[in-house]
Amino acid sequence: MPRYIVERTFPGGLDLPTNEAGDRLCRQIVDTNAEEGVTWVQSFVSLDRIHTFCVYDAPTPEAIREVARRNKLPVDGITEVSVLDPYFYLGIGHAGAEAKKPSRLRAPWLPFSYLVA
Structure with a gap:
């Protein structure tokens, strides 16, 4: 929706x-x-x-x-x-601290209609 x-x-x-x-x-x-x-x-x-x-x-x-x-x-x-998540990259914690392993992109929020198509 x-x-x-x-x-x-x-x-x-x-x-x-x-x-x-x-x-x-x-x-x-x-x-x-x-x-x-x-x-x-x-x-x-x-x-x-x-x-x-x-x-x-x-x-x-x-x-x-x-x-x-x-x-x-x-x-x-x-x-x-649509939603823009400030924690878009994996490996970045909620406190903003970087993780030891490299970050990889996570898909941004997609409307439910994309998931059921």
């Missing part, structure tokens, strides 16, 4: 309460998304709460736009992305 970053602007700031009302709203959004095969993975919110950058798995950008419309959420842009 393709992965996308969805950029949104909330001119008055994102208002998502951290209580039962916020929980209900998130569940409603997730349920509506599921109707189009869209999964909200996570979101990043700017400190002023005006901009969000949301990670979605979805069949198409159009599916994301449709659920955004139904959820009454703005969409400034949708960009299909």
